[in-house]
Amino acid sequence: MGAAPVHAAADQPRGKKAVTVSLQKGQRISLSKPGGGGLTLVRMGLGWDAVKKKGFFGSREQDIDLDASVVVFADQQVADVVYFGQLTSRDGSIRHTGDNLTGAGDGDDESIIVDLSRVPVHVTALVFVVSSFQGQTFNQVENAFCRLVDETTQAELARYTLTGGGAHTGMVMARLYRHGQEWKLGAIGEPSQGRTFQDMLPAIAAHA
C-alpha cells in the first residue's frame, strides 16, 4: 500500500451498474424480469422540498402539498381510487402511506405501494397521478420528482423530474396495465391541471 502510483486511466472501464430502466416518455417495457418471476410489489414515490420559512414570522408563502394518487380502472371504468382521502383500496392491494402536507423530510415524501398479485382480476389498469393541492405549479416547487420503484429489487422503473416542468399543477405520470398474465408499465408524463385527481379525471381516463 501507499507506494503504487495511483494515476488513473480515464478510460478505465466502469464497473457494472445495477440494471435499471430509464423510461422515455411513452416507451413501454415489460416488468417481468427474465428468469426472475413477474413484478409483485411496485411503489410510487413522490418527493419535494418544503417551502423555506424566512423571517421572524415565517414566510407568508403557503406550504406546498403535492399528492400522489392511483386511479384503478376496470376496462374504461373507474373501479377505485387511492389518494389522501382513501388510503387503502377496497381490496387492500394498494396502500398509501399517508398524506404529507408540506414536503418536509428527505427522499420520497409520499408513497403508494401496490401489491400487483392482490389487485382484483377485473382491474385492467392503474394510472398514477401527481397533483398540487394548494395550486402551486411545478415551477414553484423545489426538487420535485416522482418515480416508480420495483420494491422487490429496489430498481427504479420510471422517474420524472417535476420541478421546472412547466406551469402545471398536475401530471398523469404512468400506468400499469395487464397484458395477458403480466403487468406492463407505460410511461406517460403528461402535464395537466388539477388540484386533486378528480380535476384530472378526463385526462386520466384517456389512459385507462
Place this chain on the structure above:
Amino acid sequence: MTALVRGANAPLRATRVTVTHTCARPVDLSALLVGRDLRVRSDDDLVFYNAPVASGVRWSQEALEIDLAALPGDVHAVLVAMSLADAAPFATVPPPTVLVEEHTFAMAGLAEETAVVALELYRRQDAWKVRAVGQGYAGGLAALLVDHGVEVDDPGPRPPRPPRVAPDPVPPPPSEPAAPGTSLPYVDRAWMVWEDASRSLDSYRGSLEHALAVRDEEVTGRAPRGRAQQLMDASLERLTTDMAQLAGELAAHEGVVGAEVAPFAGPSWLTWQPPEKVGQGMLLGHLDADEVSTPRIPLILRVPFGRPVWLNRGVVPRDSVAFAWSLVTRFLAAVPPGAVALDVIDPTGLSGAGWINGLPRPVLDFLCGGGVASGPQAGQRLDRLLDLVDLRAISGEEDQLLGGTPPVRLVVVFDVGAALDEYGDRLMRLAKEGPPLAVPVICVETETPTGESVRAMRIKMAGNTLPSDEGTLSDPWVGGTWTLTPDLLPDAALDRPPALLTHVLNTHAKVLG
C-alpha cells in the same frame, strides 16, 4: 494518534495518504471527488467497489489510497464515505472509526443511518487539510451520492417498509399492535383475518359484477365472447385460495387460545383457571359472509373495552339477556380475581337478573356491589358509578378514596330502554365516559324498545352495537355484510343462574378469600 471530534480539522503532512477504517460489521469505503459546491463534476468522480480507480484515488476493500498532488485542479475536496453493506443501521454497531495519517475520527451518535460522509480532505491555499464530517444518511449510500450530484440508478437496499399503513379508524379498533418479533396475538390475528376476508370478498364481488357487465356486452355482440367467463373463473379461484389461507391461519390458533377467546363449547373452558393478568379479549361470536363460504371468523373484543357495548334486542328479549350473561362470563374469566367487580342495573327488575341476589353474601357484597340495582336503587347506583368516573377523571388516586374498590367495574344495564327513559342523561354520560376509565358498560335492550330514542342512538354511535340473534353487521373496512352468530352460554336463556358464570364468580370469590 490524535482523535478528531466532529467538525474539527487538521493539516495533512504528506501528499499521498491512506484512509482506513474499523467497524464491527462489513462496510464499504467510497470516495467522491467534488468541487467547491461539494458536488461531483460527473459520475466518473465516484470511486467505489464498482469503479475502483480515478485520477488520484485508488480503491481497495481495506483502504482508499489518495495522491493529493495527482487530483485534477478543479477538484476542491475528496469526500470519504462509509456505508454498511447490509441494511441494518449504524445504531446496531459501536461507533465506526476512520483513520488518516495520525488522525482518528470515531463517529458516535449515528442511529438510523446506513451511510456516512466520514471525512473531507480539502484544499486550503496550497496545502491539504482533513475535516471530521460524520454526516449520516438514513437513505444509505444512494442518498449520500445523490446529495453530492451522482446520478444513482439503483437506490440500493432499504429497510423493509411496514406492510400495512394504519387502518382507517374503525369501531371497535384493534389497538396495540404486537411488538416486532413476537408472534401475533390471537386477537390481532382474528382482526386481520376479518379484514383480509372482507377485502377479498369485496374484490370478488367487484370482479363478479364487472364480469356480468362484460357478459351483457358479449351477449349483445358488442364484445367477443369468453372474457366474462374467464373473469368469473379467475375471481372464484382467487377467492377460494384466499379463504383457504385464512382458514389455515385461524386453525393454527385453535385449541391453544385462552377460554375468554374460545367458544364455550371448546376444551379451553374445561380447564379454565383465573388468570394472573388481563386476557386479550373476549369472543363475541363468529362471523359468516352472505352467499359465499368463508371460514367462521371469530369476532373478538379487547378487554377492558374502551367504548360502550350495546346489545340489540333479539327475536325475544331473552336473546339479549343470554348474550349479556355470556359476555359477563367471558369478561370475568379474562380478568384476575380482585381486579374486577360487577354492577348489574335492572331498573324494572323484569330482566331475570334476580338470581344474582341469591349468591352467597361475600360474593354478592364484594363482587356484585351488594346485588342487582332495581327501582330507586338503579339511580343511586348510577350516581355512585358516575362519582367514581369523575374521581378517576381528575385523579389517579381513586383507590384510596374509595377504600380499595376493584379497579375495573363492569356495568351491565338491563332493559336499557327503560333506564334511558328514567335516567337518560346520567346513563349516557356513564356509557360514554366510563369505558375509557375502566368502567366498561354493556347496555342490554330487552323489554322496552329503543327504536326512535335519540339517546339510544347516541350511545350506539359511541360504541359497538351487536345483534343478539343471528343478525347482520358491517365490517369496518369496506362495509360488507356479515352475519354474527353470538357464542352463548348453553344455559344463559333459562330461568336459573348460568352454571359457568356462577363457577367463575365463585372462583373469583374463593381466590379473594
